[in-house]
Amino acid sequence: MKTLMIIGLIAMLLLSVAGVMAEDAVDENASEPSLISEPSTIDQETSDAIDEELNGSVSPVDEGMTRLKLWFTFNQEKKAELELKLARMELVRARIAAKNNNTNAMEKALEAHNKIIAKVQERINKINVESTKEKIKETANKLIGLERAIQVHEARIAKLNEILANENLTTEQMAKIQNRLDQAENNTAHLKDVQAAKIDKIKTRLMAIANLTQEDVDKVIEDLENAQNLSEVKQAVKSIKEIAKNVKEQKSAGSKQDKQENDSENESDTESDSSNEESAEPGSEVEPENETEED
Numbered sequence: 001m002k003t004l005m006i007i008g009l010i011a012m013l014l015l016s017v018a019g020v021m022a023e024d025a026v027d028e029n030a031s032e033p034s035l036i037s038e039p040s041t042i043d044q045e046t047s048d049a050i051d052e053e054l055n056g057s058v059s060p061v062d063e064g065m066t067r068l069k070l071w072f073t074f075n076q077e078k079k080a081e082l083e084l085k086l087a088r089m090e091l092v093r094a095r096i097a098a099k100n101n102n103t104n105a106m107e108k109a110l111e112a113h114n115k116i117i118a119k120v121q122e123r124i125n126k127i128n129v130e131s132t133k134e135k136i137k138e139t140a141n142k143l144i145g146l147e148r149a150i151q152v153h154e155a156r157i158a159k160l161n162e163i164l165a166n167e168n169l170t171t172e173q174m175a176k177i178q179n180r181l182d183q184a185e186n187n188t189a190h191l192k193d194v195q196a197a198k199i200d201k202i203k204t205r206l207m208a209i210a211n212l213t214q215e216d217v218d219k220v221i222e223d224l225e226n227a228q229n230l231s232e233v234k235q236a237v238k239s240i241k242e243i244a245k246n247v248k249e250q251k252s253a254g255s256k257q258d259k260q261e262n263d264s265e266n267e268s269d270t271e272s273d274s275s276n277e278e279s280a281e282p283g284s285e286v287e288p289e290n291e292t293e294e295d
Contacts, residue, residue, distance in 0.1 A: 042232050050155045050236050054095045063089055077142040080123035084149050087116040091160050098167045103176055110180035117187045124194045129201050133210045140202045141224050143195055150191045151233050155240045157184050162244035165251040
């Protein structure tokens with residue numbers, strides 16, 4: 001029975017590898033008929049990814065398969081997308097650790113997350129700017145798709161911030177992991193700057209190769225972004241981030257108010273005790289009344 005399970009698992013892995021290699025082959029050799037399409041609303045999968053609550057658990061099988069695909073994937077954009085998937089798994093681990101009140105596990109998960117995001121940045125920097133107009137446009141299209149994925153991941157981090165604000169964590173525990181959370185936000189936001197710099201290089205290359213003006217290449221990139229509904233994705237993510245920020249600020253303000261009220265009550269109790277001690281001067285004790293003797 002165990003032998004059959006092992007054979008089945010190996011078969012699944014081989015099929016997965018074959019599928020990844022086939023995707024890479026299509027990606028490199030096939031030419032798309034058109035990279036421009038009419039804008040539409042955000043697809044359901046993207047909408048669900050933006051709104052997700054990071055529920056569930058991390059399956060070792062899913063993580064193993066993702067890492068295996070990463071190993072056999074040679075396209076830098078797809079590698080970056082797979083690494084963002086691994087980064088999401090670390091956010092789920094942080095969510096589970098928070099639920100179990102395990103600060104150390106939260107820190108480890110966020111540290112692993114930030115290391116993965118650093119690898120994504122390396123992938124973007126390694127993306128080559130091609131030498132033909134169509135190839136350059138294809139690369140730009142992939143980079144825009146990668147920006148969509150980065151936007152969605154920013155929404156996940158915002159959600160994690162919101163979730164942690166509502167968990168039963170002490171002030172000390174939140175302070176301990178806040179640096180990791182801030183780093184996760186900053187590192188992921190920086191990916192967009194790296195991606196934008198790569199797009200600028202693509203624009204410059206398009207102007208040189210295709211003899212286009214700045215306005216022409218801006219229009220090309222704008223059309224590609226519209227085809228992937230990037231502005232709608234950005235707006236949806238912005239709303240999620242604003243909600244999460246407000247929840248976190250309200251929770252923080254509530255905690256400060258509770259602390260002030262507690263401090264005020266303790267101060268009042270201290271003053272009351274001090275006042276009672278001062279009123280009881282030495283020698284002023286009331287002597288008990290003597291019992292009246294009967295004649």
